[in-house]
Amino acid sequence: xxxxxxxxxxxxxxxxxxxxxxxxxxxxxxxxxxxxxxxxxxxxxxxxxxxxxxxxxxxxxxxxxxxxxxxxxxxxxxxxxxxxxxxxxxxxxxxxxxxxxxxxxxxxxxxxxxxxxxxxxxxxxxxxxxxxxxxxxxxxxxxxxxxxxxxxxxxxxxxxxxxxxxxxxxxxxxxxxxxxxxxxxxxxxxxxxxxxxxxxxxxxxxxxxxxxxxxxxxxxxxxxxxxxxxxxxxxxxxxxxxxxxxxxxxxxxxxxxxxxxxxxxxxxxxxxxxxxxxxxxxxxxxxxxxxxxxxxxxxxxxxxxxxxxxxxxxxxxxxxxxxxxxxxxxxxxxxxxxxxxxxxxxxxxxxxxxxxxxxxxxxxxxxxxxxx
Amino acid sequence: xxxxxxxxxxxxxxxxxxxxxxxxxxxxxxxxxxxxxxxxxxxxxxxxxxxxxxxxxxxxxxxxxxxxxxxxxxxxxxxxxxxxxxxxxxxxxxxxxxxxxxxxxxxxxxxxxxxxxxxxxxxxxxxxxxxxxxxxxxxxxxxxxxxxxxxxxxxxxxxxxxxxxxxxxxxxxxxxxxxxxxxxxxxxxxxxxxxxxxxxxxxxxxxxxxxxxxxxxxxxxxxxxxxxxxxxxxxxxxxxxxxxxxxxxxxxxxxxxxxxxxxxxxxxxxxxxxxxxxxxxxxxxxxxxxxxxxxxxxxxxxxxxxxxxxxxxxxxxxxxxxxxxxxxxxxxxxxxxxxxxxxxxxxxxxxxxxxxxxxxxxxxxxxxxxxx
Numbered sequence: 001x002x003x004x005x006x007x008x009x010x011x012x013x014x015x016x017x018x019x020x021x022x023x024x025x026x027x028x029x030x031x032x033x034x035x036x037x038x039x040x041x042x043x044x045x046x047x048x049x050x051x052x053x054x055x056x057x058x059x060x061x062x063x064x065x066x067x068x069x070x071x072x073x074x075x076x077x078x079x080x081x082x083x084x085x086x087x088x089x090x091x092x093x094x095x096x097x098x099x100x101x102x103x104x105x106x107x108x109x110x111x112x113x114x115x116x117x118x119x120x121x122x123x124x125x126x127x128x129x130x131x132x133x134x135x136x137x138x139x140x141x142x143x144x145x146x147x148x149x150x151x152x153x154x155x156x157x158x159x160x161x162x163x164x165x166x167x168x169x170x171x172x173x174x175x176x177x178x179x180x181x182x183x184x185x186x187x188x189x190x191x192x193x194x195x196x197x198x199x200x201x202x203x204x205x206x207x208x209x210x211x212x213x214x215x216x217x218x219x220x221x222x223x224x225x226x227x228x229x230x231x232x233x234x235x236x237x238x239x240x241x242x243x244x245x246x247x248x249x250x251x252x253x254x255x256x257x258x259x260x261x262x263x264x265x266x267x268x269x270x271x272x273x274x275x276x277x278x279x280x281x282x283x284x285x286x287x288x289x290x291x292x293x294x295x296x297x298x299x300x301x302x303x304x305x306x307x308x309x310x311x312x313x314x315x316x317x318x319x320x321x322x323x324x325x326x327x328x329x330x331x332x333x334x335x336x337x338x339x340x341x342x343x344x345x346x347x348x349x350x351x352x353x354x355x356x357x358x359x360x361x362x363x364x365x366x367x368x369x370x371x372x
Numbered sequence: 373x374x375x376x377x378x379x380x381x382x383x384x385x386x387x388x389x390x391x392x393x394x395x396x397x398x399x400x401x402x403x404x405x406x407x408x409x410x411x412x413x414x415x416x417x418x419x420x421x422x423x424x425x426x427x428x429x430x431x432x433x434x435x436x437x438x439x440x441x442x443x444x445x446x447x448x449x450x451x452x453x454x455x456x457x458x459x460x461x462x463x464x465x466x467x468x469x470x471x472x473x474x475x476x477x478x479x480x481x482x483x484x485x486x487x488x489x490x491x492x493x494x495x496x497x498x499x500x501x502x503x504x505x506x507x508x509x510x511x512x513x514x515x516x517x518x519x520x521x522x523x524x525x526x527x528x529x530x531x532x533x534x535x536x537x538x539x540x541x542x543x544x545x546x547x548x549x550x551x552x553x554x555x556x557x558x559x560x561x562x563x564x565x566x567x568x569x570x571x572x573x574x575x576x577x578x579x580x581x582x583x584x585x586x587x588x589x590x591x592x593x594x595x596x597x598x599x600x601x602x603x604x605x606x607x608x609x610x611x612x613x614x615x616x617x618x619x620x621x622x623x624x625x626x627x628x629x630x631x632x633x634x635x636x637x638x639x640x641x642x643x644x645x646x647x648x649x650x651x652x653x654x655x656x657x658x659x660x661x662x663x664x665x666x667x668x669x670x671x672x673x674x675x676x677x678x679x680x681x682x683x684x685x686x687x688x689x690x691x692x693x694x695x696x697x698x699x700x701x702x703x704x705x706x707x708x709x710x711x712x713x714x715x716x717x718x719x720x721x722x723x724x725x726x727x728x729x730x731x732x733x734x735x736x737x738x739x740x741x742x743x744x
Contacts, residue, residue, distance in 0.1 A: 039691055039698040046678065067690045071666065075686065083682045274697075294443060306418065310455045314447065318439045319411055325646075325700055326411040 002182055002209050003028075003241050011356035013233060013260035016347060019210075019241055021087040021139035022180045023079060024054075028241060028262040029350075031253070031343040032057045032089060033336055034270060037066070038082040041270050042328040043336070045084050051305075051333065052340045055087040055139070057265045060132050061096030065115050065122075069135040077137025089140035089265070091245075092129045092171075092186075095147050095214075106146065108163070126170035134179055142212065143171040145186040150218045157190035164188045164214075165202040172206045182209035184243060190215055191224055193231045200235040210241035213261075217246045226255060233260040250279065250342055251366040257346055258359055264343070269335035274328045276320045279338040283369025285313075287331065292317045305337035306330075374554055374581050375400075375613050383728035385605060385632035388719060391582075391613055393459040393511035394552045395451060397426075400613060400634040401722075403625070403715040404429045404461060405708055406642060409438070410454040413642050414700040415708070417456050423677075423705065424712045427459040427511070429637045432504050433468030437487050437494075441507040449509025461512035461637070463617075464501045464543075464558075467519050478518065480535070498542035506551055514584065515543040517558040522590045529562035536560045536586075537574045544578045554581035556615060562587055563596055565603045572607040582613035585633075589618045598627060605632040622651065622714055623738040629718055630731055636715070641707035646700045648692045651710040655741025657685075659703065664689045677709035678702075 005017045017028040033040045033048060035056040040048050048056065058078055063069060067081075075081040078088055097103065097113050104112035110125030129144035144167050148160040168185050175183050185208035189195035203211065213232055216225050229244065236242055243263035244256050253264055269279060278285040280300040285292075287299075298308035299316065307316070307330040319327035349358035377389045391398040405412045405420060407428040412420050420428065430450055435441060439453075447453040450460055469475065469485050476484035482497030501516035516539050520532040540557050547555045557580035561567035575583065585604055588597050601616065608614055615635035616628050625636055641651060650657040652672040657664075659671075670680035671688065679688070679702040691699035721730035 037691070037694045037696060038687065039696050042697040042701075044678070044698060044701055045682070062694075066694060067665070067686070071686070074666065075668065075684075081684075081687055081690075083684075083687065293439070294446065296447065306416070310417070312447075312453070312455075314439070314443070315410065315453055315455065318453075319409070322409045322434075322438060324409060324411050325414040325697055326416060328697055329414075329416055329701065 003239065005239065007350060007353070009258075009350060009355045010353075012258040012359065014257045014346075014350055014355050015260065015262065016350035017241070017262060019140075019182075021055075021182065023085060023087045023139050026055045026087055027347060029257045029343055029346055030054060030263050031339050032263065032265040033339075034059075034265055034267045035082075035084075035088075037062045038078065040332075040336070042274060042325070042332040045082070047333060048336070049086070051336050052344065053086070053336075055089060056084065058088050058090045058136065058138065059096060060090050060093035060129060060136070061100065061124075063090075063136060064093060064132050065117055069132040073135040077135070079137060087139040088136075090133045090136055090138035090142065092142040092144040093124050093132065094129070094144050095246075097124055098147055108166075110144075126167040127174040130171050130174040134176060134181065137179075138181055140182045140184060140210070141175065143168050143183065143185045143208070145188060145214055147218065148188050148190045148215045150191065150215075150220045152190050154192055154195070157188075157192055157195050160190070161188040161195055161199045165199065168203055168206055168208075172208070184208055184210040184212050184241075186212045186214040186245070187232060187236070188215045189232075191220060191228060193228070196228060196232045197235050200232060204237060208240070210243060210263075211236045212243040212245050212263075214245055216244065217248060222252070226259070229256060229259050229261065249366075249370050250339075251363060251370065253339075253342065254346065254359060254363050254366055258355075266339075269339045270332050273331035273335040276327075276331065278331060279335050280369070281365070287313065287317050287320050289317075299334050300338070303334065303337065303341075305334050307334040307337075375611065377611065379722060379725070381630075381722060381727045382725075384630040384731065386629045386718075386722055386727050387632065387634065388722035389613070389634060391512075391554075393427075393554065395457060395459045395511050398459055399426060399719060401629045401715055401718055402426060402635050403711050404635065404637040405712075406431075406637055406639045407454075407456075409434045410450065412704075412708070414646060414697070414704040417454070419705060420708070421458070423708050424716065425458070425708075427461060428456065430460050430462045430508065430510065431468060432462050432465035432501060432508070433472065433496075435462075435508060436465060436504050437489055441504040445507040449507070451509060459511040460508075462505045462508055462510035462514065464514040464516040465496050465504065466501070466516050467618075469496055470519055480538075482516075498539040499546040502543050502546040506548060506553065509551075510553055512554045512556060512582070513547065515540050515555065515557045515580070517560060517586055519590065520560050520562045520587045522563065522587075522592045524562050526564055526567070529560075529564055529567050532562070533560040533567055533571045537571065540575055540578055540580075544580070556580055556582040556584050556613075558584045558586040558617070559604060559608070560587045561604075563592060563600060565600070568600060568604045569607050572604060576609060580612070582615060582635075583608045584615035584617050584635075586617055588616065589620060594624070598631070601628060601631050601633065621738075621742050622711075623735060623742065625711075625714065626718065626731060626735050626738055630727075638711075641711045642704050645703035645707040648699075648703065650703060651707050652741070653737070659685065659689050659692050661689075671706050672710070675706065675709065675713075677706050679706040679709075
C-alpha cells in the first residue's frame, strides 16, 4: 500500500496521510516545488531541502528535449543525474506540449510537436511519455492525457476525455510495475460534472496508484474550478492520493485541502519571486514599490525563513532594482518557505484535529490578501 | 597598530599577517570577493561566509548611485543595510567613474560624470568619495585617485600622479580618523619606475594605514605589470598592508604574494562563473563544451566545495545550457572556493615556512592551465 490516511477531518473532506515512494515518505497534504529542468529555479538542492520540501516535480517535456532522457538514463536516472535523493514526481509532458511547443497535430496515436528550443520535430505518445518517465526513474509517474481547453463544448469535452481514457489504458500497459514507481491517472471532463464522473469511473477501472484532477486552472472562473473539485473528489477512491495539478494561490490550496486534495504543485512561489512578487501572511507585496525604499522590516514580520531573519525590505528592494541574482535567490527562499510553511500549518492542524478552526481563522486572510 | 606581520618568507618577499578592523580580523594574504552592489553576485552572505571569505569589497560608485549613501547612512551603514557583519573594504569610486560612466570632465576639483543608470549628472571629489565611504561605514576606505590609463607618456603619467598626490592629501584631510575606519592610499605612476617611487614616497608623507598599487591590469603586458610591482613594493613601508587592486588570475596572485602583496580583489571568479568559465587545479574549463555532456566527474576532482561534492560536470553543463540561475550559483560557489582555497593554501604554506616550495611546485600549473 503506497498511501496511508492517518486521520480525517470531521468537518471537511481534508485528510492527513503519507505516500510511500522508493525515495522515502511524503507526508500529505504536500506542496511540491517545481524543478522544471532538474533544479528548482534560483535555488540549490541544499536550500530546497532546508526549506522542508519532501518531493520536487520535474518536467518530462523539458528534460526529454534537454538534456534528453537517454542521457539521464545513462546516469542512472534523474535522482542521480541531479543529485537529489528525495522523491520526484514527473508530469507526462502533455501540458507543455500543448502550451509551449509549436503544436503540429493531435492524433489517436499521440501528439506531434516542434521543440520550443530548436524547432526539431518530435512525437509524444502515451507509451513514449511512460518510457521517458521510467528512464528518469521518477517516483510518481503521471499518465499522458489531453488537457481539455477552456472553454469547450460538451461534445468536445467528451471526445477529449474519451481520448484521455484510451491513452490512460495505453499508459498502464506501457508502465513497468516492477520499476517500483507509482503511476497516477488524470481525470478530465472539463467543466461538466457528469463528464468528470465518467472520466473518474473509467480511470478507476485501470490500476492507478493515485488520481490527479487535470484541465483545471486553465482560464475558468475560480468558483467553477471549486465546483468541479467539490464534485469530482467524492467520485475518486478515498484510499488513493488526490492531486490538484498546477494549483494555486494560498487560498486555493487551503480550500482544496478542505475538499479532499492531498497534493499540489505550482510555479507561483518561485516564478513570482523572480518577478519581485512576495507572498506574505498579510497579502501580496510588490517589492519594487517605492514605499519599501527605507523599510527596515523583514518581508514578513513573523517569518522564520533565512531571508526574513536577516534582510530588510529596503535591502531586498535594492537588490531587485539592481537586477542582482541574489534578489531572485532571497525572494525565492522566502516565497517557497511561505508555501511550505502554509502546508505544514495545514498538516499540523489536521494532526491536532483542529483543521476546520485553522481554516476559518486563516482562509479569509489569504482570500483578502491576494485579490486582484 | 592595525596591521601585524606574523612571519616573513625567507626566500621571497611574501608575508603572513593580520589586519585588525572594526568588524574583526583579516588574515593576510587575503582575497576579497567583490560585492559590487551590496552582495557578491549570485550568492547569499551565508554562502560567502561558509566559503571562508573574511572580508568583501563594496563599490562606492554603484552604492552612491543606487540606493544612495544617505539611505545607507540612515540604516546605520553598509554592514547593517546589507546584514554583513564581517569587514568591508570600499573602493573610492574613481575606477568606475573612469570606466563605466559617461565621463564629463576631470578637473583639479574632481570628476564630473553622468550616471550609467539614468544619465543624471554627478561630481565625485576626494572629499565626496571619503564622505560616501564614511557614510557606508566601510572598514577600509580607499583614497580617491586618478587611474592613469595605459599607454600614457611620462609627462601625462607625471601630471596624473601629481593630481593623485594632491587628491590624497585632500582625502586625508576629509577623513575622520575617529570613525575607526582605516584609510589606504593608492600609488600611481604608470609604467615608469621612477614615477612609482615618487608617488610611493609622496603618499608616505601622508598618514595612511595601507597602500594600494593602482593603475595596473589596465591593458599592459603581464611582464611589465610584475616589473612595476617588483619595483614598487620595496618602496612601500614594510609594516603596512600592500594591496594590488583588481588582480588577478591564479598565477598573478601567487606571483604577487611572492613580491610582497598582501591583499587582492577581483571579479574574475564570480563574473567568469556566470559565463560558464570554471577555475580548476588543472586549468580553465568551459563548461558548455560538448565534451562535458556525459561527464560524471565533479568540476575539480579533489575540490571540497558544495558544488564539487554533489554535482557532475554533465549536470552543471545542463543547467548552464538551460539558462538556469542555479548554474550561476553553483559555478560561483566553485570558483570563489577555488580562489579562497588558493589564498588559504598560500597562508598555510607561509605559516609552516614552506611558501617557496609551495610556489615552485604550484605556480607552473597555474601558469600553464590558464594560457590564452
